[in-house]
Amino acid sequence: MYCTRKVTKDIAWVGGNDRRLSVFEGVYKCPAGVSYNSYLINDEKTVLMDTVDKAVSTVFFENIEHELAGRSLDYVVVQHMEPDHSATLAELVLRHPETTIVCNQKLAAMIKQYFDFDLDSRCMLVKEGDMLETGRHKLTFVMAPMVHWPEVMVTFDLNEGLLFSADAFGTFGALDGALFADEVDFMNGYIDEARRYYTNIVGKYGTQVQALLKKASALKINMILPLHGFVWRANIGEIVDKYVHWATYEPEEKAVVIAYASVYGNTANAADILACRLNEKGVKTYMYDVSMTSADHVISAAFKASHLVFASTTYNAGIFVKMEDLLHDLAAHNIQNRKVAFIENGSWAATSGKLMHGIMENCKNITFLEKTVSLKSSVKPEKNADIEALADEIALDFVKPVRFSASNPNVEAKIDPVAFNKLSYGLFVLTARDGDSLNGCIINTAQMLTDSPKRITIAVNKANLTHDMIMKTGEFNVSALTESVPMAIFEHFGFQSGRNAHKFLGFEDFEIASNGIPYITAHTNAFFSAKVVAAADNGTHTLFTAEVTEAEVLSGEESVTYAYYFAHIKPKKNKPAEEKRGWVCKTCGYFHEGDELPADFVCPICKHGPEDFERVEPAPKPTGHKWVCEICGFEYEGETLPADFACPLCKHGPEDFKQLY
Ligand code: FEO
Numbered sequence: 238m239y240c241t242r243k244v245t246k247d248i249a250w251v252g253g254n255d256r257r258l259s260v261f262e263g264v265y266k267c268p269a270g271v272s273y274n275s276y277l278i279n280d281e282k283t284v285l286m287d288t289v290d291k292a293v294s295t296v297f298f299e300n301i302e303h304e305l306a307g308r309s310l311d312y313v314v315v316q317h318m319e320p321d322h323s324a325t326l327a328e329l330v331l332r333h334p335e336t337t338i339v340c341n342q343k344l345a346a347m348i349k350q351y352f353d354f355d356l357d358s359r360c361m362l363v364k365e366g367d368m369l370e371t372g373r374h375k376l377t378f379v380m381a382p383m384v385h386w387p388e389v390m391v392t393f394d395l396n397e398g399l400l401f402s403a404d405a406f407g408t409f410g411a412l413d414g415a416l417f418a419d420e421v422d423f424m425n426g427y428i429d430e431a432r433r434y435y436t437n438i439v440g441k442y443g444t445q446v447q448a449l450l451k452k453a454s455a456l457k458i459n460m461i462l463p464l465h466g467f468v469w470r471a472n473i474g475e476i477v478d479k480y481v482h483w484a485t486y487e488p489e490e491k492a493v494v495i496a497y498a499s500v501y502g503n504t505a506n507a508a509d510i511l512a513c514r515l516n517e518k519g520v521k522t523y524m525y526d527v528s529m530t531s532a533d534h535v536i537s538a539a540f541k542a543s544h545l546v547f548a549s550t551t552y553n554a555g556i557f558v559k560m561e562d563l564l565h566d567l568a569a570h571n572i573q574n575r576k577v578a579f580i581e582n583g584s585w586a587a588t589s590g591k592l593m594h595g596i597m598e599n600c601k602n603i604t605f606l607e608k609t610v611s612l613k614s615s616v617k618p619e620k621n622a623d624i625e626a627l628a629d630e631i632a633l634d635f636v637k638p639v640r641f642s643a644s645n646p647n648v649e650a651k652i653d654p655v656a657f658n659k660l661s662y663g664l665f666v667l668t669a670r671d672g673d674s675l676n677g678c679i680i681n682t683a684q685m686l687t688d689s690p691k692r693i694t695i696a697v698n699k700a701n702l703t704h705d706m707i708m709k710t711g712e713f714n715v716s717a718l719t720e721s722v723p724m725a726i727f728e729h730f731g732f733q734s735g736r737n738a739h740k741f742l743g744f745e746d747f748e749i750a751s752n753g754i755p756y757i758t759a760h761t762n763a764f765f766s767a768k769v770v771a772a773a774d775n776g777t778h779t780l781f782t783a784e785v786t787e788a789e790v791l792s793g794e795e796s797v798t799y800a801y802y803f804a805h806i807k808p809k810k811n812k813p814a815e816e817k818r819g820w821v822c823k824t825c826g827y828f829h830e831g832d833e834l835p836a837d838f839v840c841p842i843c844k845h846g847p848e849d850f851e852r853v854e855p856a857p858k859p860t861g862h863k864w865v866c867e868i869c870g871f872e873y874e875g876e877t878l879p880a881d882f883a884c885p886l887c888k889h890g891p892e893d894f895k896q897l898y
Contacts, residue, residue: 239302241304244462248277249277250275250416251285251297252272254271255270255272256270258292265437269409273292276462277300278371280371283305283308285313285329286392288326289324298328309336310335311335313336316344316401316403318347318351319404321464326338338356338361343388378390378393379452381403384446397460407465408427408434409430418471435479436533440483440536440570441571486572488542490521490542491520493512493522494523494538495546495548496525496535496539496560497524499557500552504612507548507580510616510624511580514625514628515628532562532567535567540572542575546578547563547564548580548581548610550582550589555592560593573600573603577597581593583612583613587612606631607630608626633770633784635711664680664681664727665679667683667703669710670753671710674735675739675754675755678698679727680697682695690784693767693785694780699778713766713769714764714765716756716764719796722806726757741755762792763790764789766785768786769783817855819831820850821851827840827841861876862874863896864896871884872897878896
């Protein structure tokens with residue numbers, strides 16, 4: 238009996254589900270089965286988009302006949318010749334000899350390799366950008382070599398925005414009645430199988446997938462119809478975002494995959510201890526015993542996480558066989574951009590660490606952590622310390638969120654904000670980098686926390702883009718400003734947001750530190766590079782504790798203090814003019830002109846909110862007159878300046894006084 242589902246008014250899913258498949262492609266276990274999708278377009282012309290695996294051929298042909306309802310089949314588009322999508326092509330031609338096979342040159346060659354029917358008499362060859370108009374639908378063909386075989390193409394319906402994506406955007410798992418991804422909780426229940434499918438089937442070809450994504454980004458896509466798994470008609474950005482991560486080999490999350498191979502449990506013990514220490518430091522871990530979990534699951538997890546730890550016993554003077562297979566498999570799938578560490582074990586000669594390193598060093602952009610834990614048989618107390626040290630080294634890359642309890646609102650009334658001006662502060666340019674984006678802001682709170690290890694703290698307002706970049710990347714630089722710093726630096730980094738302005742475009746006084754983040758080279762006397770080890774949420778600000786990774790003295794100038802800034806740098810124009818109405822910041826003196834102070838106003842200098850501003854009214858016009866002694870500055874107020882007046886300070890007479898009003 239046929240079993241179809243409508244995709245749109247004139248398109249039906251006519252594929253099938255196989256829940257008895259033991260291993261997909263002879264390798265990958267599929268406990269939830271797999272679907273082989275095929276779509277029938279019932280337009281003025283009828284078009285079948287690919288065929289299916291032999292395993293579901295019976296229902297597939299019933300589906301086609303049901304949806305055709307007696308019509309002939311005008312076209313079958315072959316997008317991919319792997320037999321899970323093409324094995325029933327020959328039988329289709331027997332059943333529908335009237336059909337024209339639409340394919341590209343490479344597909345045609347493969348069709349002839351697999352089948353003996355007469356292709357040339359019923360073949361329509363297409364190339365990139367060619368069109369097939371079927372009535373309401375206008376199909377154009379986009380070549381997608383190596384996604385997943387070299388002959389692959391995808392098809393885009395220009396009229397309805399439908400992307401028939403071949404293997405791309407596919408998922409392991411049969412369709413249990415739900416055809417559309419939005420009919421299930423995809424991101425919780427199915428994303429892991431989508432990742433396992435992608436990374437193992439297409440993961441090696443990230444560059445080619447990126448090329449396809451680039452082509453797809455130029456199209457207005459309303460629906461994605463892959464050859465396995467769910468159809469995407471909503472939240473398409475979610476799955477595209479995952480594909481961008483996977484294709485560029487960027488981790489989806491900061492976490493550690495610990496994969497271990499252990500014959501008698503001692504290496505497993507070390508892996509467990511490491512996982513405990515990491516979680517105590519706020520680091521998320523995923524653990525796999527490679528003897529029990531097949532490599533495809535570990536590969537999938539490795540594409541997800543930022544850090545990989547491989548722990549293996551030494552076996553026949555080599556790596557334990559399951560671990561060796563896994564590492565070769567990972568390298569074959571092009572894993573890149575990861576931080577990697579090793580635990581080796583060996584009762585007489587532990588060599589597995591060096592050998593594992595040798596396999597992974599062939600992968601691109603792998604950063605090896607300094608600490609390799611080397612065990613002899615079981616974990617002894619001193620090795621426990623080594624594992625702790627490895628956990629510390631890994632945790633340096635992670636921001637551990639700490640949340641303090643809310644402050645007591647009743648305490649506010651006793652607080653004089655001016656008292657905070659009596660604390661001494663410096664002024665600093667805080668810089669961060671996220672990919673190609675550079676940004677910086679002004680802060681007044683940077684100080685040394687501990688000497689060993691060398692740690693500093695900084696407090697950063699959450700409204701700043703720099704704050705978000707540090708939260709994401711866990712790295713920053715601090716440049717200490719000096720007394721020669723002009724107001725322009727504060728205006729440049731403090732009075733505008735990186736969300737609206739590129740602060741390093743046209744700004745030349747900076748260099749790039751070893752961590753890739755800029756530091757300021759003019760009006761500064763030192764810079765520090767640091768990695769965040771803890772981030773404490775303090776309401777408006779986050780307090781970052783960070784380990785210093787680089788520090789350099791840039792000049793012998795004095796550091797500027799907050800007090801010096803007020804006395805010598807702060808612009809007069811920001812002082813409330815006598816004739817102006819506005820609001821003055823009680824903390825730093827910044828003047829905001831205007832009748833209203835917005836509820837979400839943030840002081841551009843000290844980042845305090847409206848509660849720290851007070852109203853300033855224009856000063857009343859003086860009723861008398863004022864004179865100033867041009868010799869010593871003494872000021873005299875009155876109706877007139879007496880003719881015999883003598884300055885009480887310098888004793889000069891009226892001829893040396895100038896009338897102010
Ligand atoms: Fe689903 Fe590459 O075949």
